Amino acid sequence: MTGSAKAAEYRPRIVVIGGGTGLSVMLRGLKEKPVDITAIVTVADDGGSSGRLRSELSMVPPGDIRNVLTALADTEPLLGKMLEYRFKRGRGLAGHSLGNLILAAMQEITGDFVTGVRELSRVLAVRGRVLPASGTAIVLRAEMEDGTVVVGESKIPLAGGKIRRVSIEPADVAPLPDALEAIRMSDAILIGPGSLYTSILPNLLVPGITKAIAESDALKIFICNVMTQPGETDNYTVSDHLDAVKEHVGQDLFDYVIVNNGEIPEQVQSKYAEKGAKAVHLDLDEVTRKGYKVIADRLVLFRTYLRHDARKLSQHIYQLVESWMFKKR
Structure with a gap:
């Protein structure tokens, strides 16, 4: 070449x-x-769904990460809406964003938040890297x-x-x-x-x-x-x-x-x-x-x-x- x-x-x-x-x-x-x-x-986020997950799971607050992943993802519009979906009902579930919960799950699955973000980025065909x-x-x-x-x-x-x-x-x-x-x-x-x-x-x-x-x-x-x-x-x-x-x-x-x-x-x-x-x-x-x-x-x-x-x-x-x-x- x-x-x-x-x-x-x-x-x-x-x-x-x-x-x-x-x-x-x-x-x-x-x-x-x-x-x-x-x-x-x-x-630094400590409010809403991110704040609750940060407190309960001792994890990096996922909200801003989720927003950026969604923005950079090469996904169908429906999948983007799904990641942004915020539950309105359910004891302990109301107020949580589905994307935040997925990131929390990825941390548990991979054993590390940064690795979880990287693996979810691969699944979502994210155009670039997202790092805390x-x-x-x-x-x-x-x-x-x-x-x-x-x-x-x-x-x-x-x-x-x-x-x-x-x-x-x-x-x-x-x-x-x-x-x-x-x-x-x-x-x-x-x-x-x-x-x-x-x-x-x-x-x-x-x-x-x-x-x-x-x-x-x-x-x-x-x-x-x-x-x-x-x-x-x-x-x-x-x-x-x-x-x-x-x-x-x-x-x-x-x-x-x-x-x-x-x-x-x-x-x-x-x-x-x-x-x-x-x-x-x-x-x-x-x-x-x-x-x-x-x-x-x-x-x-x-x-x-x-x-x-x-x-x-x-x-x-x-x-x-x-x-x-x-x-x-």
């Missing part, structure tokens, strides 16, 4: 770090591109501006205060070696979208994760949320998001920031305002002054909720990665 043929076959290695619905939406678009995806997912940031569940703590401390990922957005800083326990939790290796071998690293303090930062606070990102010569991109999140990022601008990351990890990590600059219909804004959310303002001058390059486009779709336009977002990501790799050759 010629060198040019090998080059044509090469698939850029992209590591995506985060958690929550926003990450899953993006991955549904990105998996359609000719790229090799590794998703590194938060293990750590093989151990972590507890998230938030220090609020008034000095109070809120313990628990699910409780932090409900506290109603302004977050000064989040931290994890145990602080010296071991990162998953496969996650560090994926970062080291990557061509591009994407962080976000997702809840800033409860989905994104918990990954970056796992010892070794940020160091591996900083030392990598990969392209580093921050995908900013479309809307602020009540109890986490009230009134935050794009630069506020970036500042929060820098304050927690101690350095600038990103080369590019991808943001939405499309108009959001007034009726949609009103619907979100009722819950205390509004569009994240792009303070372009401040973001560029801090040294970030900005890709801004209309990147939203509205159905029941506002979501990133996965197709357009993935196209911007792929073009950036291709251009970055071309310059490195």
Whole structure:
């Protein structure tokens, strides 16, 4: 095989770090591109079905892992709905997601959560790898501006205060070696979208994760949320998001920031305002002054909720990665 043929076959290695619905939406678009995806997912969830399984079975909370597996799986729509199905009745069963229960079963069958995820990925024909940031569940703590401390990922957005800083326990939790290796071998690293303090930062606070990102010569991109999140990022601008990351990890990590600059219909804004959310303002001058390059486009779709336009977002990501790799050759 010629060198040019090998080059044509090469698939850029992209590591995506985060958690929550926003990450899953993006991955549904990105998996359609000719790229090799590794998703590194938060293990701080302590609410709902994930929290119950975490407590009762001493396992890594499976909810965010399940969402990402479903997003990357090459499955029939009915199977995806089945994995997401949440039981409404049954003593001890109500509230549980079937996908979470399957992951719990896979841990029992294989003897290890990470192995269970890998085997389920094979069954679901997942396009890429899905890894927890750590093989151990972590507890998230938030220090609020008034000095109070809120313990628990699910409780932090409900506290109603302004977050000064989040931290994890145990602080010296071991990162998953496969996650560090994926970062080291990557061509591009994407962080976000997702809840800033409860989905994104918990990954970056796992010892070794940020160091591996900083030392990598990969392209580093921050995908900013479309809307602020009540109890986490009230009134935050794009630069506020970036500042929060820098304050927690101690350095600038990103080369590019991808943001939405499309108009959001007034009726949609009103619907979100009722819950205390509004569009994240792009303070372009401040973001560029801090040294970030900005890709801004209309990147939203509205159905029941506002979501990133996965197709357009993935196209911007792929073009950036291709251009970055071309310059490195």
